[in-house]
Amino acid sequence: MSKKVLETININKYFYDPVKFRVLSDITMSINEGEFVSVVGKSGCGKSTLLYILSTMDTDYEGELFINGKSLTKKTDKDLAVIRNEHIGFVFQFHYLLSEYNVLRNVMLPGIKLAKYSMPEIEHRAMEHLRTLDMAEQALKSPNQLSGGQKQRVAIARALINDPIIIMGDEPTGNLDKKNSDMVFEIFNNLVKERNQALLIVTHDPDFAARTHRTIEMADGRIIS
């Protein structure tokens, strides 16, 4: 039995505007080490909402959330920021690279924030990640000199810099063409195989979901399978 990296117990969430509306009802789920999980469902079914609760960025919910066995409910903004920094990697639909910095620096930024390693070491690790993603030549370029697929690869490298226990993606292939989507999937797949990385990806691409280990299907705020 492998280790649970993420677990939820009876998570409920409500929207209050314009009327009280239950977005998530009694979500109980868990993800193990080395598991590649996708979340699918119609738009508005609450899958992104769930992801942002799991990511600790949204704290307005009922129920309990555990990451690495520790409860995250009722933690302060500062503590949650530290947890996001150290244990969670993000890949969004949009790349969100900082145009003020070059590619390498963008990848290094969460590492510098964590300050677990020295600067040269962080730089070395960042270069390693870029090299595995075949982006080493672009390291010193500015993000807006890159193509969409390249930017997404840089964003993945950034998500990996602190060796997170889980990587979360909110439609990471949503803006990419078929070729780049396949490439991103391959990268994710290799992470699972080579590093035993846990992955939780929200997607509306059925092909993508079909190739993952497990698919969580959601409808009207509930997990249906």
Add this chain to the structure above:
Amino acid sequence: MNFTLIINIAVNLIRARLKQSIIAAVGVTFGIAMFITLLGFMNGLNNLLDGLMLNRTPHVRLYNEVKPSADQPVLISKDYKNNTNFIESVKPKDRGREIYNSKAIINILKQDKRVIDVAPKVTAPVFFNTGSIEITGVVNGIDVPAEEHLFKVSDYIIEGNVFDLNNENNTIIIGKGLAEKMLVKIGDVIKITTIKGGLVSLKVVGIMQIGIAEIDNTMSYTSLRTAQMLLGESASYITDIQVKLTDVLMAPEVAKEYQAKFKIDVIDAQTANSQFETGSKVRSIISYAVGITLLIVAGFGIYNILNMMIYEKMDSIAILKATGFSGNDVKWVFISLSLIIGIVGGLFGLLFGFGLSHIIDIIPFETASLPTIKTYPIDYKITYYVIGLTFAVCTTAIAGLFPALKASKIDPVEIIRGK
């Protein structure tokens, strides 16, 4: 908190928006430069005007006031102790203007550590005779070296030398207005009538100009000995003892002490020149108010630019938060950004302020009434520079605080999901 990283991010945000940042910093620079120039110039003028009066007034002056006795006999009498006594038509007591035992007092004063120097003086109202006309005036008999040491009298002597008073007996230095009225020049002999009726001839060895017509029209200097001779008094006759202290602010306190010690009237510079103090204070307040207004305007400029920057950088803020920066970290990014603008702008402001002050300082400013002044006066007091920079930092910190708090409260989920 990792401040190097936070400052690094702030610097990069500034570099990405260099033009706006420079404009914001220029606002601060302008504010500080003006603040410093204004204060320096205003206080330079203040010091000049105060100097006209204050440098010529002793910090503490000991003299005999013409006044009635405080204790009338009936009040001292035991028989009438329990009565309410009304005394009318009280006249001042004639104690003479001479300070008794002046030599001993001067010796004690000279030993006081707070005292720089002591200058005895004899003042006597006189009439200057020219033809059939008598002009009222005052003769100041001065101890020349002491007076020069305390009040730099030679600064006001436009012709002749103040030490000639000591070199030759029966000599006088007269005010420029007086000299013009009597049509005399150096070497001429003038006739003086004392109030007791004595007539004396004195040789003019110098002409002085203080810049205040009222004084220049009546004032004259002689040596102590000449003044005593004029009044027919002995060499121990002194009417005023002038004291200069190491710190003028101690004057009121010291005056009170001397009054109790020597049983004599004592007045301090602050009391004697209270109207000048008021004028200086009001001018200072005005210049501070204008300077601070300029800085507040600069602060609003910074506030606007930071607000704009935050709207532009929403995405960056969102991703910083998503990758582990807390609201507090983001707040500090924007506060440091604002402080960098404030400190850089402020330092340049100090530099430009100093430059501007220096330019004003070398502009010629010559008026006949102020013979010692050649250029516009500027006060380079370090305090203004310290206040200027402190205020620049405070204003920019406050101007940056509100946008920074706003940035710290940005919800990354809303930004990221909004795409």
